[in-house]
Amino acid sequence: xxxxxxLTAWDPRQxxxxxxxxxxSMGLWTHQGRRIIGNLTTVSTQVRDFxxxxxxxxLAERVRDxxxxxxxxxxxxxxxxxxxxxRAHVLDEGGFRGVxxxxxxxxxxxxxVTLSARxxxxxxxxxxxxxxxxxxxxxxxxSGLLEGEPLRLTPxxxxxxxxxxxxxxxxxxxxxxxxxxxxxxxxxxxVDLDGRDAPLAEAIGKVLTRKRIPAAERRxxxxxxxxxxxxxxxxxxxxxxxxxxxARGHTDWEPAGLRQAATVVAKQGxxxxxxxxxxxxxxxLESVLAPVGVLFG
DNA sequence: TTGGGACCAATATCGTATCG
DNA sequence: CGATACGATATTGGTCCCAA
Numbered sequence: 001x002x003x004x005x006x007l008t009a010w011d012p013r014q015x016x017x018x019x020x021x022x023x024x025s026m027g028l029w030t031h032q033g034r035r036i037i038g039n040l041t042t043v044s045t046q047v048r049d050f051x052x053x054x055x056x057x058x059l060a061e062r063v064r065d066x067x068x069x070x071x072x073x074x075x076x077x078x079x080x081x082x083x084x085x086x087r088a089h090v091l092d093e094g095g096f097r098g099v100x101x102x103x104x105x106x107x108x109x110x111x112x113v114t115l116s117a118r119x120x121x122x123x124x125x126x127x128x129x130x131x132x133x134x135x136x137x138x139x140x141x142x143s144g145l146l147e148g149e150p151l152r153l154t155p156x157x158x159x160x161x162x163x164x165x166x167x168x169x170x171x172x173x174x175x176x177x178x179x180x181x182x183x184x185x186x187x188x189x190x191v192d193l194d195g196r197d198a199p200l201a202e203a204i205g206k207v208l209t210r211k212r213i214p215a216a217e218r219r220x221x222x223x224x225x226x227x228x229x230x231x232x233x234x235x236x237x238x239x240x241x242x243x244x245x246x247a248r249g250h251t252d253w254e255p256a257g258l259r260q261a262a263t264v265v266a267k268q269g270x271x272x273x274x275x276x277x278x279x280x281x282x283x284x285l286e287s288v289l290a291p292v293g294v295l296f297g
Numbered sequence: 298t299t300g301g302g303a304c305c306a307a308t309a310t311c312g313t314a315t316c317g
Numbered sequence: 318c319g320a321t322a323c324g325a326t327a328t329t330g331g332t333c334c335c336a337a
Binding site for chain 1: 330331332333
């Protein structure tokens with residue numbers, strides 16, 4: 001007769017590979033989250049990163065038209081590097097991906113920077129994957145800013161870029177940014193942020209600063225990122241939640257906060273009731289996953 | 298290729314002991 | 318008894334990893 005052990009060894013067939021998310025909770029909560037928010041990810045958190053992403057794809061497209069295909073990625077990466085140096089050096093802002101390498105290069109070598117797709121000039125270990133392309137392309141697509149193959153701006157995004165950004169950059173970057181696009185098409189681009197290129201850096205800074213987001217831009221980003229009006233996949237739930245957040249300044253996503261939001265939106269018609277149900281489900285899920293994660297994760 | 302978790306470092310907050 | 322200093326602990330920010 002075999003004794004039945006109370007505790008057993010790990011069954012290797014049941015064990016998740018690696019140390020990440022050993023309980024496999026990701027699949028559960030991302031599924032629940034997607035029912036409420038259809039477009040954004042936990043990494044796509046900065047409005048200005050969407051600005052930089054749209055300008056990057058615009059520049060890649062200009063280079064494609066002016067100099068032919070095949071350079072999209074390299075042009076995008078060089079633009080992202082330039083934007084990073086401007087944000088760090090001209091704006092003295094942080095909070096963007098690659099901020100550490102950007103700052104340390106500036107500290108070590110000063111405001112004359114080199115842009116290229118080579119790894120020594122990249123601002124992340126793998127800039128294509130960990131930078132804007134890797135982390136903002138997908139949410140950009142689900143928010144109705146990017147589409148197609150090769151990826152291009154949607155008409156709505158193009159309209160914003162042409163109305164808000166190109167006019168402000170034209171004096172220093174050329175009509176439709178063609179001057180900048182031609183420069184970025186070179187393999188290696190030298191930029192002197194404080195010298196010859198100071199006006200360019202200043203102008204890019206004014207477009208990318210977080211301190212000032214003009215009303216027209218604000219409307220655009222609210223419509224596409226917050227409400228995702230043109231590509232809603234949540235049956236209107238995201239819109240009700242967004243409106244609730246704006247009206248009440250709601251930012252508490254602990255289970256208690258979720259339930260509190262649920263009781264408010266439940267009074268706002270059938271969509272509100274549906275949203276309340278999903279928020280309750282999220283609260284239940286969270287109140288199970290969080291302690292289990294603490295105990296066993 | 299995607300997207301969020303792990304890991305690490307920096308920063309903020311908390312708790313307690315000590316001082317005036 | 319309140320203010321302050323300081324170590325411990327928690328949170329946040331940033332980058333990289335890896336399952337799906």
